[in-house]
Amino acid sequence: MEITEDNKGKRVLLLGNEAITRGALEAGVDVATTYPGTPSSEIADTFSKIAQEATKQDKDPGFYFEYSVNEKVALEIAAAASFCGLRALTCMKHVGLNVASDAFMTYMYVGCKGGHIIVSADDPYCHSSQNEQDNRYFAIFGGAPMLEPTTPQEAKEMTRIGFDISEQLELPILLRTTTRLNHARGPTVFNALQKPRRKGHFEKNPLLVTVPSTARAKHPVLLQHLDDAEKISEKSPFNEIITIGKPGDIGIVASGVGFDYAKEVAEDMHLNVRILKLGMTHPIPRKMCEKFIDSCETIIVVEELEPILEQQFKTFAHDIGSDVKIIGKSTGHFSRLYEYTPDIVAAAFSKFFKTKNPYPQPFESKLKLPSRPPSLCPGCPHRSTYYAVKKAAPKDTIYPTDIGCYTLGKAPPLEIADLLLCMGSNAGTACGLAVSTDQKIVSFMGDSTFFHSGIPPIIDAVHHNHDVVITILDNRTTAMTGHQPNPGTDIDGMGRPAKRLNVEDVVKGLGVEHIEIVNPDNLKETTAAFKRAIDFKGPAVVVSKSPCILLEVQRKRKAGENIAIYEIDQSKCKQCKTCIGRFGCPALYFADDKSIHIDVTQCNGCGICTQICPFSAISKKGGKK
Amino acid sequence: MNKKVNIVLAGVGGQGVVTAANLLGKAGINGKVNVFTSEIHGMAQRGGSVSCTVRMGDVSGPLVPNGGADVIVSTEPVEALRYITYAHKKTKIITDTNPLIPFTVAVGGEIYPSLEDIFSELKMYGELYPIDALKIAENAGAVITRNSVLLGALAGTDVLPFPSEVLLETILENIPEKYKMVNKNAFVQGMNAYKKIKQKI
Incomplete structure (x- = not known):
């Protein structure tokens, strides 16, 4: 390597x-x-x-x-x-x-x-x-x-x-x-x-x-x-002064990528400035900063997010009795929001220096473009679980969710994410909702999130007998961040054999009395299991077990197995839109004549759509490598 | 040669945009120039819109300013238009002609414009090079060489601050032996496709 x-x-x-x-x-x-x-x-x-x-x-x-x-x-x-x-x-x-x-x-x-x-x-x-x-x-x-x-x-x-x-x-x-x-x-x-x-x-x-x-x-x-x-x-050599053009009495203070933008924009605008580049920002080199303040009439602070350097420079200026002007967030030149870009820095500089912005006004397409947010992958087992829950749960059920791919269930048509604060919050907020409303509550978290911080709120639910359904979407990986192992996998981060903890065993150990273990590939059984869990008075846990489709496809490719291809029989399809409008797999699409098709390049061959179609119009056609 | 070279790569998560940016960056190192790239990982990669920037020469950071792109290479037509903020009138816009319809069209009732409309709009903002990379890749021997076709087209422009062979060699040294020949074919055919359109402009 x-x-x-x-x-x-x-x-x-x-x-x-x-x-x-x-x-x-x-x-x-x-x-x-x-x-x-x-x-x-x-x-x-x-x-x-x-x-x-x-x-x-x-x-x-x-x-x-x-x-x-x-x-x-x-x-x-x-x-x-x-x-x-x-x-x-x-x-x-x-x-x-x-x-x-x-x-x-x-x-x-x-x-x-x-x-x-x-x-x-x-x-x-x-x-x-x-x-x-x-x-x-x-x-x-x-x-x-x-x-x-x-x-x-x-x-x-x-x-x-x-x-x-x-x-x-x-x-x-x-x-x-x-x-x-x-x-x-x-x-x-x-x-x-x-x-x-x-x-x-x-x-x-x-x-x-x-x-x-x-x-x-x-x-x-x-x-x-x-x-x-x-x-x-x-x-520290990480703190230094860089001169752009001729050294003038206008100084720029910058750290992180803000420095990259400040330097390049200053060069592109042919400014005469000195940039105090701060690499060791805590503790800030106070004497160095005071000396810099002393040598400047104006200081522009370029830092993303909070005005941390800006406030310290104001304090230093006050302490040494300097009347230096400090330009930054408090003067409205920069925002506390979002990440900076060369354009944002250029706009602020041209406002201050009253010179032309070196970058043009961006073109804007006159065509309205379709948005393309991220979505659950074709064949993702979370989609099947969600579909089953929606069939099983009453209409005003609340769905607290958590940090992971499954947050993408927020998008239509599933729209099965109602509340999210942080890692593990699904189950904690579920308990809170249970004592505050009469609505049904079904919450979701992944296996890695369960181990991370999902266990204590389940204990809370058991101890206080909160009437909640807590779902653990067990795909045996930490998918969103790049498929890292977690305590539910039998191999560790060094590639060594590791003790696998079964989610359901842990849940049993926490004292949960109603546990459903389902395979979301079977929609009928999964729906029935959720119905039972929702009807149960007290805390119920559903463990929905099916591997991440991306890993499954990878495994099949490696093993030389075919990935199934599915097709819609146009003579049977009544265009009821259950597959697109309720299940919402991204591999399904409308052709120009409004007929519905499966995009073979996107389909990962899970075949769940065959269980959904009320007219049995979808069937396996063959396989692809 | 330009003092700065700015390339924007656009497409859909899963289409290999990040890999293409990485290969271009590595080519920059092999071509002995200063190079920065930026990319977005995580949430943005589950089928969402993706853009990467590759900058070479006298640059200090990874982001391209508005109107700063010398070339926009897109693996999907609508995505080329989405990142048109980076274009100026002389920007070369190389795009695959095969749409990938986002789920918001089927589910949310949004509209995917006609290719004709997309291309005529793109032509207003730069020099358009529509390339059917899927078809060329198929002819070259494997559909997975689509991005080699587009990188070949990019190498056909005069913006890279090193010979096009450096990019080709960088691609080849980063893929398994059995795919080298098809990727080389795809790269050369992509370059030819670019040059053929160039002659007409």
């Missing part, structure tokens, strides 16, 4: 996420943990691929890696490795840090021993997320030194060097990234790989037990560490 080549100086194209993994390998990381989540997933997936390859060859990859059950557990495992003197990395999406935050906040008091990088992959614009929270606040909130890369190359370097900074300060480092860094590719130059240490040693220390007296003793230590961190920040 290219990513594990010990080839110093080699220039390769890496995804920002791959670059982070490479940086960790160059720093000799010993333990890496995660719970998958876009846009962070490929960091861990790269570790997983390397480990699987090594396992296949019966070799040790040189590190331990796991897809942990959730982000909190992932952080705790890596923190423990650090306490043993090992180097550790934990990666997660921004909202994952909410889950891990209980550990995160006190971890800063305790501090680390081996270097520890915590990657938070933020998602401005919510490309694949339920919110666009700015996790730079977590660095300030918890007291973690923070690095913010602008390119894949820098992401690798910040990870590599971050381990040294972490050990020097005895504090975990927050590597804060955004989607446009995680999912951007750029040229990256390899450094040498370090031979990782494998086993550490845990030395007992009463200060690792955060009882109140320890916590009180450790809080001032954290503040001292942050003072030391500020000194590192003042000298």
Whole structure:
């Protein structure tokens, strides 16, 4: 594998996420943990691929890696490795840090021993997320030194060097990234790989037990560490001033991908400005910033989401008695919403500099285009489960849902998603609805979400006898984020055999008395099972078991098995639209003459539509490779 | 050669748009130029509209500004039009001519415009190169080589800051041995298809 080549100086194209993994390998990381989540997933997936390859060859990859059950557990495992003197990395999406935050906040008091990088992959614009929270606040909130890369190359370097900074300060480092860094590719130059240490040693220390007296003793230590961190920040090569054109008295302050846009737009507009590029943004290099303020008449702050740098610069300006003008979100030049683009930065710059925007007004199609949102795949077993539930449940049933592919059930025609907050919220909100309304409640979560945070609310439902139906869509994978294994699979992230936990066994162990286990490929039985579960007074759990169709198709292709092809007999079809209008498989379409057909290229051969058609017009026609 | 080269790749999740962007990026490394790409993963890939950007030369970030694309390559006609914000009058728009009708048409009553309307609209915003990549791929020996056809067409333009062979070789070194020949055919035929239309413009 290219990513594990010990080839110093080699220039390769890496995804920002791959670059982070490479940086960790160059720093000799010993333990890496995660719970998958876009846009962070490929960091861990790269570790997983390397480990699987090594396992296949019966070799040790040189590190331990796991897809942990959730982000909190992932952080705790890596923190423990650090306490043993090992180097550790934990990666997660921004909202994952909410889950891990209980550990995160006190971890800063305790501090680390081996270097520890915590990657938070933020998602401005919510490309694949339920919110666009700015996790730079977590660095300030918890007291973690923070690095913010602008390119894949820098992401690798910040990870590599971050381990040294972490050990020097005895504090975990927050590597804060955004989607446009995680999912951007750029040229990256390899450094040498370090031979990782494998086993550490845990030395007992009463200060690792955060009882109140320890916590009180450790809080001032954290503040001292942050003072030391500020000194590192003042000298960090990640903080630098770049001059565009001739140095003028207008300064730009930028971090993350905001810097990329600011630099390019300033060049395209032929501006004369100096850009203070901040890569280590917590603790911010205060003296450097004050000096920059002192040298400027105006400062434009370019940062996505919250005005964190902007507010600090206002404070610094006030403290040193400067009357510098600060342009940013508070002056209306920039928004706190969504991700930035070169166009957004250019519009703000041209408004301020009163010069022409270098980029043209975009063309807009005069034709109305059909929207193309993501949808459940053709053959997805979730669609069958949903179809059966809709047949079984009374009309005003409430459907709390969860984080995963199955959220796509929100779209017509199924429209079977009514409430969603976060991972595991389906069952918790189901309990709340049960005590608040007389409506029926059927909630949904995937198997990975069940293990992640779906278990405690089921216990709550059992203990309080909430009248809910909780559905676990068990497709035996973590599909949406790229098919990672979870505790329900018999193989782990390193490709080693692992103990498989059966969802229904766990549910039984939680004390649920009414459990239905169904295969959604059989609509009739699935519908009947949901009817029984809905009629049951008290908590009922339905485990709907069928593998992800994408994995199933992949398996069939590998095994050389045919994928069935289905066809609609036009002489039998009465165009009742049950298949399109109620089931809504994307492989079904209307031809120009309004007859209904199956797109063979899209059909994944599940054949559920044959069970749905009231006129038996759909049948198997043959197979495709 | 342009100081900056901006390419936008558009299509539908599952059509290999991200893979094509990755191959172009790798070709940039093999061609020894500065290169950035950006892509969207996760939720956006379940049959949704997808766009990737590939930038080469004197660029510092992965995103293409409005009207900044030298070429738009789309694996689906409506998707070419969706990302027309990136076009300027001289943008070369290479699109596969085979529509993939979104489920919102069947289910939501939305309308997929006629190809004629799409193409006449596209012509207003750039130089249009409609290519039946599916048919060419079939002729080349395998439908899965569709994106090699389109990348071949892209290589037929003069925008890549390295010889077209670099892109072809990059594609070939990233696919299994048994598919190399068909992909090479598809690439060359895509390039020829582009040149044939170019002569008429």
